[in-house]
Amino acid sequence: MLTVLFDGIAAGVLLFLISVGLSVTLGLMNFVNLAHGAFAMLGGYVCVGLLNRLGVPFLATLPIVMLVSAAVGVLLERTLYWRLYGATHLDQVLFSIGLVFVSISTAHFFFGAQQQPLQLPPMLSGQFHLPGGLDVGVYRLFLIVVGLGLAAALQWMVVGTKFGATLRAAVDNPRAARGLGLDVDRVFVATFALGSALAGLGGALGVEMLGLDPEFPVRYIVYFLIVVAVGGSGNIKGSLYASLILGICDVAGKYWLPQAGAFFIYGVMLATLVFRPQGLFGRVAAK
Amino acid sequence: MTAALEARGLVKRFGGFVATDGVSLSVAPGARHALIGPNGAGKTTLVNLLTGFLAPTAGSVWLGGADVTRSAQHRRVKRGLARTFQINRLFADMSVLESVTMAVCERQGSAAHWWKSIGAHAQAVDAAAELLARLHLLDVAHAKTKDLAYGKQRLIEIALALATEPTVLLLDEPAAGVPTGESRELFETLLQLPRSVTIVLIEHDMDLVFRFAERISVMVSGAVLTEGTPAEIAADARVREVYLGQASHGATAGRRAAASPAAPPPGAAADGSVGLHE
Amino acid sequence: MTANVAGPLREAARWKKAEFAFWLLPVAAYFVFPSDLALLSQIAITALFALSLDLILGYAGIVSLGHAAFFGTGAYAAGLLARAGYGDPLLGLAAAAGVAGALGFVTSLLVLRGADLTRLMVTLGVGLVLFEAANKLTAFTGGLDGLQGIEIKPLLGTFAFDMFGRTAYVYSVAVLFAVFWLARRIVHSPFGISLQGIRLNAARMPALGTPVNARLMAVYTLAAAIAGVAGGLLTQTTQFVSIDVLSFPRSAELLLILVLGGTGSLYGALIGAIVFMTAHHLLAGLNPQYWQFWLGLVLIFVVLFARDGLMGALRRLAARWASRFATRRRVA
Numbered sequence: 074m075l076t077v078l079f080d081g082i083a084a085g086v087l088l089f090l091i092s093v094g095l096s097v098t099l100g101l102m103n104f105v106n107l108a109h110g111a112f113a114m115l116g117g118y119v120c121v122g123l124l125n126r127l128g129v130p131f132l133a134t135l136p137i138v139m140l141v142s143a144a145v146g147v148l149l150e151r152t153l154y155w156r157l158y159g160a161t162h163l164d165q166v167l168f169s170i171g172l173v174f175v176s177i178s179t180a181h182f183f184f185g186a187q188q189q190p191l192q193l194p195p196m197l198s199g200q201f202h203l204p205g206g207l208d209v210g211v212y213r214l215f216l217i218v219v220g221l222g223l224a225a226a227l228q229w230m231v232v233g234t235k236f237g238a239t240l241r242a243a244v245d246n247p248r249a250a251r252g253l254g255l256d257v258d259r260v261f262v263a264t265f266a267l268g269s270a271l272a273g274l275g276g277a278l279g280v281e282m283l284g285l286d287p288e289f290p291v292r293y294i295v296y297f298l299i300v301v302a303v304g305g306s307g308n309i310k311g312s313l314y315a316s317l318i319l320g321i322c323d324v325a326g327k328y329w330l331p332q333a334g335a336f337f338i339y340g341v342m343l344a345t346l347v348f349r350p351q352g353l354f355g356r357v358a359a360k
Numbered sequence: 361m362t363a364a365l366e367a368r369g370l371v372k373r374f375g376g377f378v379a380t381d382g383v384s385l386s387v388a389p390g391a392r393h394a395l396i397g398p399n400g401a402g403k404t405t406l407v408n409l410l411t412g413f414l415a416p417t418a419g420s421v422w423l424g425g426a427d428v429t430r431s432a433q434h435r436r437v438k439r440g441l442a443r444t445f446q447i448n449r450l451f452a453d454m455s456v457l458e459s460v461t462m463a464v465c466e467r468q469g470s471a472a473h474w475w476k477s478i479g480a481h482a483q484a485v486d487a488a489a490e491l492l493a494r495l496h497l498l499d500v501a502h503a504k505t506k507d508l509a510y511g512k513q514r515l516i517e518i519a520l521a522l523a524t525e526p527t528v529l530l531l532d533e534p535a536a537g538v539p540t541g542e543s544r545e546l547f548e549t550l551l552q553l554p555r556s557v558t559i560v561l562i563e564h565d566m567d568l569v570f571r572f573a574e575r576i577s578v579m580v581s582g583a584v585l586t587e588g589t590p591a592e593i594a595a596d597a598r599v600r601e602v603y604l605g606q607a608s609h610g611a612t613a614g615r616r617a618a619a620s621p622a623a624p625p626p627g628a629a630a631d632g633s634v635g636l637h638e
Numbered sequence: 639m640t641a642n643v644a645g646p647l648r649e650a651a652r653w654k655k656a657e658f659a660f661w662l663l664p665v666a667a668y669f670v671f672p673s674d675l676a677l678l679s680q681i682a683i684t685a686l687f688a689l690s691l692d693l694i695l696g697y698a699g700i701v702s703l704g705h706a707a708f709f710g711t712g713a714y715a716a717g718l719l720a721r722a723g724y725g726d727p728l729l730g731l732a733a734a735a736g737v738a739g740a741l742g743f744v745t746s747l748l749v750l751r752g753a754d755l756t757r758l759m760v761t762l763g764v765g766l767v768l769f770e771a772a773n774k775l776t777a778f779t780g781g782l783d784g785l786q787g788i789e790i791k792p793l794l795g796t797f798a799f800d801m802f803g804r805t806a807y808v809y810s811v812a813v814l815f816a817v818f819w820l821a822r823r824i825v826h827s828p829f830g831i832s833l834q835g836i837r838l839n840a841a842r843m844p845a846l847g848t849p850v851n852a853r854l855m856a857v858y859t860l861a862a863a864i865a866g867v868a869g870g871l872l873t874q875t876t877q878f879v880s881i882d883v884l885s886f887p888r889s890a891e892l893l894l895i896l897v898l899g900g901t902g903s904l905y906g907a908l909i910g911a912i913v914f915m916t917a918h919h920l921l922a923g924l925n926p927q928y929w930q931f932w933l934g935l936v937l938i939f940v941v942l943f944a945r946d947g948l949m950g951a952l953r954r955l956a957a958r959w960a961s962r963f964a965t966r967r968r969v970a
Contacts, residue, residue, distance in 0.1 A: 099755075103755075105755065105758070153938070153942070156942055157941070157942070162701060162754055162755060162758060163695070163701045164941050164945070166701065166703065166758065166893075167893060167894070167897055167937060167940075167941045168937070168938055168941045168942070170890050170893070170894070170934075170937060171933075171934040171935070171936075171937030171938035171941065172934065172938065173934070174930050174931065174933050174934025174937065175931055175934035175935060175938070176934075177930060178927040178928070178930040178931035178934065179931065181927040181930075182927055182931075291886070291887075295762070295763075295766060298759055298762070302756075302759055306755075332774065335766070335770050336767065336770055336771075336774075339763055339766050339767045339770065340767070342759070342763050343748065343760060343763045343764070343767065346748075346752060346756050346759055346760050346763065347748050347751055347752070347760070411845065412844075413844075413845075432844070432849075433844035433845060434843075434844045434845075434846075434847045434848055434849050434850070437844070437845060437846065437847035438847050442845070443845055445842070445845075449839050449841060449842040449845075450839065450842070451834075451835055451838040451839055451842070452838060452839075453834075453838060454831075454834065454835070454838065455646070457643065457646075457647065458647065458831065459835070461647070461831075462828065462831050462832055462835055462846070463846045463847075465828040465831075465832070466832070466846050466847045466848055467847060470828050471828050471829065471832050471848065472828070472829055472832075472853075472856075473827055473828050473829060474823070474824045474827045474828075474829040474830065475823055475827060476823075476827060477647070477648060477650075477651030477823070477826040477827060478647055478651075478826065478827060478828050478830075478831050479644050479645075479646075479647030479648030479649075479650065479651055479826075480644075480648060480651070481828060482644065484828070485643060485644040485647065489643045489644075498643070501643060502646050520842070520846060521845075523846070524846060524847055
């Protein structure tokens, strides 16, 4: 039972890393980016490519993954995304669906349709045998430590730095923030880059747990949206709590009620959307 | 005599911020009532509460003697309460006739008809055309709303409200943003409205207010400061201090605004200062 | 006086020559492409499906990422009814419309509660839940293998579904035209105009006395029923129901088709379906990944640079011809 909990937290942490960027992007610029999962997928493929084809050690791939994801994110933002900031949600949805199609077919072309194998370094494999008879996977533990550490760092950045303050102001009320002279556009590029980087990292770290194939963006986009719906858009702490809850529920559900499938998750999402449109943790942000 | 429109102790809180602080207001049938006050006094919020656009935190709204506090917006409209918006909320891609006919259909109960085309609903089209004629909009009846000058659009805003055949009409700064040249049409329209329609007017343009209103309520910081006839209000030292000092600044600024777009709009002393006037 | 004023309004509702010309195409196609009738039936069915989405998206402004839910529900309803022995096609369509419409009515209560973004996600959620349900209830739906053993009785008791697809084609086109004709009346009626009002300025409508939610629920239910009819047609013409009638890719593809053709004109839905399905058919030999890649690029391009789709392009062309014609007349 504790293993389930543990695995659930690990899954939740992965979800958080990938989804937090989407949540902030949505809360900040009101941009519906259904292609967000593609950045995670990109991170996964970069990691696997470096690892399997160039022999780069796993841990060394991670910073590279983050840089590449951030770079691609900034590139796409500056060339394409910015054109749709004022557009209707429909336009943004259509655009991001188009981007998803392009990313899926590109992944297919370069890597084929199969799941990518990933061999974890021996340091991260195996189990810890804790007193009391509890076995925890080393990698799971690693994920949790890294994930929660990053979550804490993010929270510190948002609360303790000037950039964070600007970000919070911009999420709360973009028009007022601009009126105060804050460079909201620069904040957005930076946030987009950071969100993409974290998504890429999450994708790379998640290859072992979530798998990696060209359909990744479509398969998991619902999970990311659920995190945003339940956690409230633009709310980092909310995203963390929502991710953890979702991760635990999903793993537990698959373990104990495999018949129910993804029902429970979708049900939770629908219920949240209907009864608390601002999410379980979010506030209704000003426009 | 039952008031046409009444607010009883209306309160509206947004989190910690009190936008409306126990406002009570009574408007007699056929009245020409103006609501004035500095920016941020809560005038539009009050209109939003009266029309049901916002739900009050406390207090009640009465329309023709009936409690409509729990009624949805569209039900209050059916009972005869209509409003115009401070910033035009029009149907950009529709023609003028189309939008007004749509509103008339709503009033005449044919809005849910799905078989005959709207053009074939002669009764509605006739009524719409008549309304447009009254507002001197008939010559642009088939133009797309988005292609018209702002002054004309402001008239359409009023036409839409009138199409609902209101007994009580709330006008939120009808002259806002209208260049002085075009605003005369607007004034004439308002002055010609029949006594069967009770009118409550929010305005910063003091010219219009003093020519039009028979009673004036002054709002400051979400509450009603005082209420009286135009003469009483003009003579009230408190009002002058709080508002009319800015308003004369605003009136002159308004005249300048028509001449040069760079000048601030009327009542623009947003920092609340009683400005030095020329 | 009013006869003149109402003129342009009535004119807008009248059938244009170009429309008559358009509806001759399916008739001609029957004779010009006798060996492709199966494909043409699919085009008609997709066109009907796209039409139903246009009603809620192009006219009422509701973005749905899960419209396939109603398509699939109709498909399964017709299929299950036929398997139960009631193979009459028109009965099947009625059942498909009824069940899908009922589902639409119920989900509209959820969809309309939230604002913009919430709405979008609710439509997505409903679609996903339904897909999962169909996946799990294998006894009913055949799960991933699909529903088989569907026998459709002859249409109107006389026209059997032949292997050349002739009956299927005429049937599909007839249903498409009938529903289109109805939809066309609706969008020009006061009801239809009020939907556009809701799309153009949702905040203003209650201030005009419009019961916005009631209107939207009505059109959402109608659109769901029509999508259900399209699904039922698919089942009846292919005698099979695959689970992907409920899938997200089908909803996404429909959105793409509608946007490609142009929203808010009804004909955009039809044209989008024709162009998309034809392109898909011609390029089907290609690697499916190439298809998806170019599809994605086209979608991005359309959204960024050609937002009003093919209908928009056609309208601009028509306007340019009209002005050139007028100048020529003026000169002469």
